[in-house]
Structure formats: structure tokens, C-alpha cells
Amino acid sequence: MSQLAYVAPSSPEEAATALAATGARPLSGGTDLLVQLRAGRVKPDVIVDLKRVAGAIGIREEAGGYVIGGATSGAVLGEHVGLVRAWPGVVEGANLIGSTQVQGRASLAGNLCNASPAADGVPALIAARATCVIVGPNGRREAPVEAIATGPGQTSLSPGEFILEFRLPPRPARASDAYLRLIPRTEMDIAVAGVGVNLVLDAQGRVAQAHVALGAVAPTALLVAEAGAALVGGRLDEASLAAMEAAARAACRPISDKRGTANYRTRIAGVLARRAALIAFARAGGQL
Amino acid sequence: MSKAHVTTTVNGDPVEFLATPGMTLLDALRDELNLTGAKEGCGSGDCGACSVTVDGRLVCSCLVLAPEVEGRRVTTIEGMAQGGQLHMLQQKFLEHAALQCGFCTPGFLVAAKALLDVNPDPTETETRYWLAGNLCRCTGYDKIIRAVMDAAAELRQEKIA
Numbered sequence: 001m002s003q004l005a006y007v008a009p010s011s012p013e014e015a016a017t018a019l020a021a022t023g024a025r026p027l028s029g030g031t032d033l034l035v036q037l038r039a040g041r042v043k044p045d046v047i048v049d050l051k052r053v054a055g056a057i058g059i060r061e062e063a064g065g066y067v068i069g070g071a072t073s074g075a076v077l078g079e080h081v082g083l084v085r086a087w088p089g090v091v092e093g094a095n096l097i098g099s100t101q102v103q104g105r106a107s108l109a110g111n112l113c114n115a116s117p118a119a120d121g122v123p124a125l126i127a128a129r130a131t132c133v134i135v136g137p138n139g140r141r142e143a144p145v146e147a148i149a150t151g152p153g154q155t156s157l158s159p160g161e162f163i164l165e166f167r168l169p170p171r172p173a174r175a176s177d178a179y180l181r182l183i184p185r186t187e188m189d190i191a192v193a194g195v196g197v198n199l200v201l202d203a204q205g206r207v208a209q210a211h212v213a214l215g216a217v218a219p220t221a222l223l224v225a226e227a228g229a230a231l232v233g234g235r236l237d238e239a240s241l242a243a244m245e246a247a248a249r250a251a252c253r254p255i256s257d258k259r260g261t262a263n264y265r266t267r268i269a270g271v272l273a274r275r276a277a278l279i280a281f282a283r284a285g286g287q288l
Numbered sequence: 289m290s291k292a293h294v295t296t297t298v299n300g301d302p303v304e305f306l307a308t309p310g311m312t313l314l315d316a317l318r319d320e321l322n323l324t325g326a327k328e329g330c331g332s333g334d335c336g337a338c339s340v341t342v343d344g345r346l347v348c349s350c351l352v353l354a355p356e357v358e359g360r361r362v363t364t365i366e367g368m369a370q371g372g373q374l375h376m377l378q379q380k381f382l383e384h385a386a387l388q389c390g391f392c393t394p395g396f397l398v399a400a401k402a403l404l405d406v407n408p409d410p411t412e413t414e415t416r417y418w419l420a421g422n423l424c425r426c427t428g429y430d431k432i433i434r435a436v437m438d439a440a441a442e443l444r445q446e447k448i449a
């Protein structure tokens with residue numbers, strides 16, 4: 001660690017320049033990075049702290065949708081009344097990360113870019129159809145959240161690029177979301193499976209749009225289009241729920257480890273998808 | 289590699305120190321500022337023995353780089369008792385025998401105070417979840433929870449009086 005420098009730029013452009021140097025690494029809340037640094041698993045030369053970059057922290061409304069600074073902590077997300085009302089599932093995913101102390105620091109950009117298959121903040125963001133605003137040495141680009149992680153610990157970001165913010169689409173009336181995970185204990189553990197479901201209902205209370213994303217059952221979180229499609233047009237009747245569950249399970253490609261076998265993970269993913277859909281439906285004002 | 293000069297506020301006092309590369313806030317507090325109340329139990333965010341607040345937010349100081357607190361407000365267990373008068377939480381930890389070796393105690397106290405600052409009337413379940421990131425290897429959690437609940441009740445009484 002003896003060569004480790006620390007910089008805290010204030011503009012996105014300065015941050016991209018600093019990150020373009022070899023051995024540079026972005027820092028948001030540090031709840032993954034500091035653990036890896038201290039264990040000697042990563043050996044950066046420069047830490048680029050993004051928390052003072054304009055726009056990296058905070059929540060604002062723009063063009064009818066919410067914009068979340070990439071480095072905003074889970075605690076701040078949970079305290080934002082408007083965001084919680086519009087996107088309870090996105091917030092509950094972020095708020096499941098770690099303890100109160102971890103919540104004081106842990107961010108969605110860090111959760112996504114650490115690229116753990118079990119990252120709790122990611123499935124609900126994908127189901128929300130959120131995009132990332134990525135800043136790099138060549139300017140800005142926007143990409144869907146599911147395009148970032150490419151495998152455990154791997155992302156599609158180029159050297160110098162970082163996530164400045166997340167954009168959530170405008171929220172119509174009669175829409176809501178939910179995130180559920182299963183862990184072997186009640187707190188402080190890694191998901192066996194996690195599911196985010198995002199629903200928009202029509203004026204008759206039928207599902208007009210549905211998005212289902214799964215975590216911890218494949219090398220990256222998955223958007224399962226067939227699972228969402230199975231819910232469209234109905235009011236979560238048993239047949240559509242069963243079809244959704246089957247589609248979710250069919251998409252699972254999990255590993256077996258001490259938290260659960262591949263079979264168990266696949267089964268649980270279906271159960272959680274059903275429960276999360278029912279919660280999102282009720283939150284959206286749907287009547288079974 | 290040069291050391292970083294850091295200016296910050298700890299328990300209301302302006303302080304300055306030199307941070308060596310990779311130094312955490314916990315290291316800075318203990319080794320540079322001689323505030324040894326915060327403890328290193330794990331160094332990986334799991335035990336909460338290093339709990340402090342930064343700009344009012346509860347964090348693990350083992351997972352904060354020292355230069356990150358430039359210009360911020362840090363509070364530690366050393367800032368809890370006022371003028372030799374123990375905080376109600378500290379008093380109640382003594383009364384309920386909520387500590388044995390005491391290694392986890394500063395972290396529990398700082399975390400419990402952060403809870404009561406935002407929620408003066410927490411349920412037992414809320415308290416247990418809030419403190420889930422603080423581990424105790426000897427006392428057991430019941431006495432700790434009882435001490436926090438009692439302190440909260442007493443502080444609410446004081447407020448009414």
C-alpha cells in the first residue's frame with residue numbers, strides 16, 4: 001500500500017482524467033473497495049474519491065424521472081420520501097446492503113461495479129429499466145444497468161470511465177416495484193437469490209408492463225423478458241403467476257455453494273419472483 | 289509517496305494530522321490523534337467496534353480512508369460524555385452490566401446514540417436491526433438491548449420533565 005495516492009476531484013471531467021491514469025481506481029462508499037484493499041486483493045496506485053464530484057451524490061427530479069447520484073449512500077436513498085414512494089423496490093434493494101454502518105456509505109454505483117452476482121441493489125434497478133450515465137475520457141454515454149456487469153468482478157466500463165448517476169424513467173400512476181432476497185440469516189449475509197419486479201397497471205388494474213430481474217442465480221443479474229411478459233394483460237391470476245415463475249426458473253444458471261445448491265437457488269428464485277410480483281402489484285393499487 | 293495533510297473536526301475540536309498512504313480513519317484516530325476508544329475488531333466492516341459518525345452519519349471507521357474526512361465533522365466515543373458526566377447510554381450500560389471485556393462497547397454506544405438521535409422511541413426490533421452490524425463476543429445481546437431501551441425511555445422522560 002506504500003504507493004497509494006488519494007485524490008478527490010470536484011468535476012466529472014477531472015475525475016475521468018484522474019481515472020485514466022494506470023492503476024487508478026474509483027472510490028464511492030469504500031465498503032467493497034476498502035475491504036479488498038486491506039486484504040491485498042486490489043493494489044491500486046491512485047484512489048479517485050468520487051464523493052466530491054458534482055452530481056455524484058444526491059437525488060433530483062429531471063424530465064419527470066428521478067436521477068440518483070452514483071455515490072449516494074443507501075441511508076440517503078432510504079430517507080428520500082419521494083423516491084421511496086415512486087420506487088420502493090429500488091430503495092429496498094439498496095437498503096438491504098449490510099448494516100446501518102454500511103448503509104451510511106454503500107452506494108448503488110459501487111454495488112453495481114463491484115459486480116458481485118448477488119449484489120442486492122442491482123435487480124430492482126434493472127427491473128426499473130434504469131440507465132447509467134457514464135463519464136469517461138471521451139465524454140459521456142448512457143447505458144442500461146444490465147449492460148455494466150459482464151461477470152463476477154468484471155464490468156464493461158473502459159479505463160477512465162465511471163458511473164456518475166442513475167436515471168429512472170418517469171413513473172406513471174398505478175405503478176410500483178419490489179425487491180426480495182433470501183439469506184440464510186435475517187441480517188448481514190449474501191443473497192441465495194434476489195428478485196426485483198416492476199409493474200405498471202392500466203386503468204382497469206391489469207398489468208400493462210412488467211419487468212422481472214434476478215440476482216445471485218447467474219454470473220450477472222438477469223433481466224428475464226419472458227417472466228415479465230407472462231404477467232402482462234392479467235391481474236396476477238394463478239396461471240400467469242405460474243408461467244412467470246416457470247420463466248424465471250428457466251433463466252437461472254446458478255452455482256452451488258455453502259448458501260445453497262443450484263436446485264435450491266432456482267426453486268427459491270421462482271418463489272421470490274411470485275412474492276415480489278404480488279407485493280409490487282398491491283403497491284401499485286392492483287386488486288387480485 | 290508523500291503524506292496527505294488532513295484538516296478536520298473531531299468531537300467539535302479542529303484537528304490536523306498527516307495521513308500515510310492507505311491510512312484509514314480508524315488508524316488516524318487511534319495512532320495520530322490518540323483517540324483509542326474506537327477499536328479494530330475485524331477491519332472489514334463486519335463487527336462495528338470501530339463505529340464513529342462522519343457528518344452525523346454512522347460509519348465503520350475501518351472502511352474510511354483518513355483523507356476522506358477532510359473538512360468533515362467526525363464524532364467518536366470520546367465525545368459522548370460531557371464534562372465528566374456520562375451519557376445516559378453509558379450509565380445504562382453500567383447499570384445493566386451490558387459489557388464484559390468492553391471491546392465492543394464503544395462501537396455499540398456510538399451506534400446506539402446515532403439511533404436515538406434519529407429515533408428517540410425505537411421498538412426492540414428496530415433497535416436489534418439497527419445494531420445488527422455491532423458484534424459482541426462475550427456479553428450476549430440481551431443486556432445490551434435492555435440497556436439501550438432503558439436509556440431511550442429515560443431520555444424521553446428527561447425531555448418531558
Ligand SMILES: Cc1cc2nc3c(=O)[nH]c(=O)nc-3n(C[C@H](O)[C@H](O)[C@H](O)COP(=O)(O)OP(=O)(O)OC[C@H]3O[C@@H](n4cnc5c(N)ncnc54)[C@H](O)[C@@H]3O)c2cc1C
Binds near residue numbers: 027070188
Ligand atoms: C459488512 C458488509 C456487509 C455487506 N452486505 C451486503 C449485502 O447484504 N448485499 C450486497 O449487495 N452487498 C453487501 N456488501 C458489499 C458492499 O457494501 C456493496 O456492494 C456496496 O453497495 C458497495 O458500494 P460502495 O459505494 O461502498 O462501493 P466501493 O467500495 O466504493 O466500490 C466498489 C467497486 O466499484 C468501483 N466503483 C465505485 N464507485 C464507482 C463508480 N461510480 N463508477 C465505477 N466504478 C465504481 C470501485 O472501484 C470498486 O471496484 C457488504 C459489505 C460489507 C462490508
Ligand code: FES
Binds near residue numbers: 339
Ligand atoms: S473494525 Fe471496523 S467493522 Fe470491525
Ligand code: FES
Binds near residue numbers: 387390393423426
Ligand atoms: S463485551 Fe466483550 S465483545 Fe462485547
